[in-house]
Amino acid sequence: MNAVPANLQSDANVPRAEATRLRVLLVEDNSADAELVLRALRRGGFDVTSAMAKTQQDFRRELKSHAPDVVLADYNLGQWRGIEALRILKEEQLDIPLILVSGALGDVTAVECIKQGVTDYVLKDSLTRLPVSVRRALREKEFERERKRAQKELARKITELARSNHDLEQFAYVASHDLQEPLRMVAAYTQLLAEKYKGRLDEQADKYIHYAVDGANRMQTLIQDLLAFSRAGKEGMALAPTDCNTLVEAALKNLEAAIHDGQATVNYGGLPTISANGGQLQQVFQNLIGNAIKFRGADPPVIDISADQVGEDWLFAVSDNGIGIAPEHAENIFVVFQRLHTREEYSGNGIGLAICKKIIQRHGGRIWVESQAGQGTTFKFTLPVAAVESTAETTQAMAAAAAG
Secondary structure (H helix, E strand, O other), X not given: OEOOOHHHOOOOOOOXXXXXXXXXXXXXXXXXXXXXXXXXXXXXXEEEEEEEEXXXXXXXXXXXXXXXXXXXXXXXXXXXXOOHHHHXXXXXXXXXXXXXXXXXXXXXXXXXXXXXXXXXXXXXXXXXXXXXXXXXXXXXHHHHHHHHHHHHHHHHHHHHHHHHHHHHHHHHHHHHHXXXXXXXXXXXXXXXXXXXXXXXXXXXXXXXXXXXXXXXHHHHHHHHHHHHHHHHHHOOOOOEEEEHHHHHHHHHXXXXXXXXXXXXXXXXXXXXXXXXXXXXXXXXXXXXXXXXXXXXOOOOOEEEEEEEEXXXXXXXXXXXXXXXXXXXXXXXXXXXXXXXXXXXXXXXXOOHHHHHHHHHHHOOOOEEEEEOOOOXXXXXXXXXXXXXXXXXXXXXXXXXXXXX
16 A cells, blocks of 8 residues: 555644545655645645555555545556546446546647546646635536436336336226126116116106116216226337328228218328327327317317427327317316216216327327317327337336436
């Protein structure tokens, strides 16, 4: 071990209450230069504890025994170069700032050293700058430590949230699936009761039977919608080149009866081919078109579907001339089972837009509405131009990156 003389190892001139404690490992083969470096640090307000290494073997040993806050390395040494200390730090997986303190260092060499990972460099004839450089290096190290800590915490919370969402989706799926059979029995027997005894009992009994049958049917519809919502999160996200024009055509075919009854006109064309899950994205178009037909105004529905590239996303718009939505409900309509109208006015359980939001988010996009009551509605959503990873893959990648 090549240690700095005892009278150089700690600060005797600066009061301890005012000095910043600092453990320094000097990569230096000249004791006089080492004394000048430590004196500059003491004058800069540091309470210094130090050790000195002349060879690579000394450096490795002192790293383990000294646990320095910062490494100050001369660039030119007799047996090796101070920049090689950086390689050793990386091999040992130590995140310790390294500052070159050299008598002469050309600009090209200095830039190359910085590119390799050196924190800073200070010339020996400008040692008054050394305390400033050390403090900046320590701040950057602390910022980096906090960033990594925050990144790990974020990854942990994302993982927990993904697990919680998965558990909730699994619960919704299992619960709604298991509820179907007993509910089917209730619905079947109440319907048999209505068919067999309608008109044979008094008017009040017929009303009660009607309520029971209607409630059972509504519960069946709710459970089926809940299953559809949970499946939107459980299905795989296999992406493939998908022509959105073809998806709209398929959606329109499924909505033929509603389009005919509502005398609706749907205009589309020139939609892009994107990387998507075709089945899920078709459901988005079908839900939005179906809503435009359902919530129509006095005039026959006119629905326009378009897409424009905006930066790295495709911006889709589905516009109609229907009854519109008040701005204060712009967020609520995407909540599961959120309805703005009574069942007597419009059928449905308020699940369609929640499914749309879930599908769009899983594709890496977002969806929102622009509307005024009585002035029609435009639903807009974005989808990445490039292929995206599934939510699960993204979560795993972030967690792996933080763990590394």
